[in-house]
Amino acid sequence: MNEVQKLFDLTDQVAIVTGGAGFLGQQFSEALSEAGAKVVVADIDQAAAVAYAETLQKKNWFSSGVKTGCD
Amino acid sequence: MDRTLKKFGQLDILVNSAALDPKFDNQNQSQNVTSFEEFPLQSWKDAMDVNLTGMFLTCQYATREMKKKGKGSLINICSTYGISGPDQRLYESLGEPRRYKPVYYTVSKAGVLGLTKYVATYFEGTEIRCNALTPGGVERDHDQAFKDAYASRTVLGRMAYPHEMKGAVVFLASEASSYMTGTNLVVDGGWTAW
Numbered sequence: 001m002n003e004v005q006k007l008f009d010l011t012d013q014v015a016i017v018t019g020g021a022g023f024l025g026q027q028f029s030e031a032l033s034e035a036g037a038k039v040v041v042a043d044i045d046q047a048a049a050v051a052y053a054e055t056l057q058k059k060n061w062f063s064s065g066v067k068t069g070c071d
Numbered sequence: 072m073d074r075t076l077k078k079f080g081q082l083d084i085l086v087n088s089a090a091l092d093p094k095f096d097n098q099n100q101s102q103n104v105t106s107f108e109e110f111p112l113q114s115w116k117d118a119m120d121v122n123l124t125g126m127f128l129t130c131q132y133a134t135r136e137m138k139k140k141g142k143g144s145l146i147n148i149c150s151t152y153g154i155s156g157p158d159q160r161l162y163e164s165l166g167e168p169r170r171y172k173p174v175y176y177t178v179s180k181a182g183v184l185g186l187t188k189y190v191a192t193y194f195e196g197t198e199i200r201c202n203a204l205t206p207g208g209v210e211r212d213h214d215q216a217f218k219d220a221y222a223s224r225t226v227l228g229r230m231a232y233p234h235e236m237k238g239a240v241v242f243l244a245s246e247a248s249s250y251m252t253g254t255n256l257v258v259d260g261g262w263t264a265w
Contacts, residue, residue, distance in 0.1 A: 004247075014079040016085050018086065018089035019087075024148065028086045040078075043089070064075075
């Protein structure tokens with residue numbers, strides 16, 4: 001990895017994406033995953049969040065789906 | 072938030088992408104045919120709860136954790152309609168009742184920029200950065216007439232492809248943007264340049 005690639009690298013970073021199973025949220029979740037982050041897909045639609053996190057996991061990215069809330 | 076910390080032990084990046092943005096389909100028609108003069112107070116309040124209060128709370132929780140390391144990146148999703156008013160002409164269809172982009176959308180998205188600047192400046196002297204990301208219209212299941220009308224308002228002459236937001240979010244999340252805070256990255260095909 002060269003210096004510029006390192007600047008964009010998110011390996012070992014943890015991210016939360018709210019609305020993460022939504023139309024744009026999926027793009028954000030996937031992009032951060034591709035850059036190396038562990039992504040928590042948080043969405044008011046829990047089933048959609050879990051399903052999308054599983055899609056990311058199938059690509060060997062570390063992801064987890066949760067229901068949005070401030071608990 | 073707690074579950075994230077329990078599972079991963081840290082939080083470095085928050086992307087606030089949750090928002091109410093009703094599409095112009097039949098299910099939402101009651102909301103979308105509502106003119107400004109008759110816009111229901113409850114719809115306004117519900118949207119403010121999700122689009123602004125929700126974002127305030129997630130920023131609050133996330134920065135509590137980021138403060139421990141003095142570092143983190145918060146990315147709040149705005150909209151071109153948070154920068155300029157909606158072009159309501161785009162939502163007109165011949166022979167159909169007049170439809171409007173709801174008032175709360177512009178107001179809450181404009182508020183996102185205020186929250187972003189507040190959070191950014193509040194954490195002065197740290198590496199906790201907060202920026203907004205403003206996508207333009209992204210192509211999905213819109214009808215062709217809408218796509219064409221939207222495209223004609225952009226400099227690039229088209230709506231965005233979904234993947235065109237990926238570079239911007241990784242840029243803001245990563246060290247590539249380490250000297251950026253309190254600002255707004257606009258990815259709108261030139262919509263707001265005209």
